Amino acid sequence: MALPTLKSLEECIDFKKTVEPFIPQLYDLPAKLADVLASREDIVKLYTDTNPLISGFAISIFLGAVFLVTAEVNHNYSQVDRAWSVLPTFYIAHFDVWSRLAGVPNQRLDAALLFSTIWSIRLTFNYWRKGGYEVGSEDYRWGIIRKQVPKAVFHVFNWTFISFIQSVLLYLLAAPAYVLLLAAKFEPDVSDIDMFYVAVELGLVLTEYLADQQQWNFQAAKRDYKISGKVSQGFTQAELDRGFITSGLWGYSRHPNFAAEQSIWFFFYQWSCFASKSLYSWLAVGPVFLIMLFQGSTWLTELITAGKYPEYSKYQARVGTFVPTGISAYKRSGPKIIRTSELAKKQK
Template identity: 70%
Template structure:
């Protein structure tokens, strides 16, 4: 049986019942795949008989190996970045297809797939227009990391974190849908809570979209100003001279798009908790690790940015990294105007000085 026998919703989130019994399938999968490719076993039958969490995890390991080889051959370490916006939706589609193949009610999984597809479209478009899919494109931060660590250490970093761990992470943030799949065997219908979770995530995707559009408009205006000296309508020269955006959502959060991204996958996890009537469960590993990853990557991004723009330190003190510090938007600190000393004041000072010398 490719799914556990669950009699209560809480069982769907119990690692010892929902996951642990199927771990041996992972060890048997390579041999069975070889048999399938050799024609000794039906591939669709193998897919159907393998627990969907195990087959999804196995795929993330295979992709990690692909990312590793391609990165080392091309000396380009943004291979996972190119698939970041696609893989979580692929894994959710996998859960959806598996459920349909076995006749498991899939309405709740369909809802997760709808929001995830919209998330993928938005993020893929944003990555594409920034040149992410151009030949040779690499995240600028990897080059900076390479400059500060020994070559051998960076290769180990690629063999572990960049290629494999990130690949597995993209599966783990989608893994809460597995618990929703199990819960659907007991509670078949789409509930108002499911619709609410879907609506919240769509709202977060919209917030991400707005933040990225504001950033794109600013960066486009800054580039035009740098190339031609022209100030785009809607911007002030001082804004462009500053070098980074502080308006719109960016006036309340230094990274509103990152805040929304982390929240999306945390809400999906909370969705699985509600579906299984649990306060927390094992599926929180993925979103938790994602949040830790954003802490590190955002710290590095800000370290680089603060070194480029003098005002960024003040911006960091005034605006929260992810959540607002208050209700007021960021305001550029007023410049200290030097005190103007008039000629008459200089003459008066000179007279006082001469008077003091005569008295001595």
């Protein structure tokens, strides 16, 4: 049996009933897969006979090994980065496909796959235009970390966090889809609240797009200014000389794109809580770990940025990291105006 026998919606997030009974399938899966491939048996049957949460987790472990080998062979540690924008959607699609093959209602999963696909398309495009898929491209922060720690320590960091833990994290972000699948037994139809969650998710994707586009426009204007000395329309020379963007959404949050990204997966987790009529569940581990990851990543990014731009510390003091701290946008402090009367008093 691939799914647990449940009596209520609340049981859909019960770890002991929905996860623990199927853990042995994880240990047996490699041998069963080898038998299927050797005898050319029906692999679809093995797929539907295996709990979808377990098979999805197994895929994330396998991909972690692929990321590890690829990173070590190429001495490039952005392998997970290249797959980041695709894997959560791939895993949600996995739950959706499994539900169809198993004959389980899948309307909520279709709705989740809709917003996730749009999220993937947008993020993949943004990563591509920044050169993320070019041969040899690597996140500059990995290079900085490599210089700060011994070589052996960095390899252990890759074997654990970079390759495997991040791979599993991307799966855990999509794992709330498992609860949506289980809840379909009790409430198969999409409700107005479900559509509200979809609308919120799409709104967050739009916010992330606007923030990234504003950053892209600023960086393009800054590059043109350095080459030609001309100030692009929509910007001022003072803004470009400052070196970092403080307009648009960036006037209220230092990282509006990061804030939206974390919120997207937190609200997806909350959607699963609503579907199971629960306030919280063990699936919080995914979005909580993502938030922790962004805390560390943002700290390193800002440490580097503050070292490059003198005014950044003032920007940090006035604008919240993720959440706005006020209703007014950031404004650069202008030079202090000294009246002639004040100057005369100082001279006396």
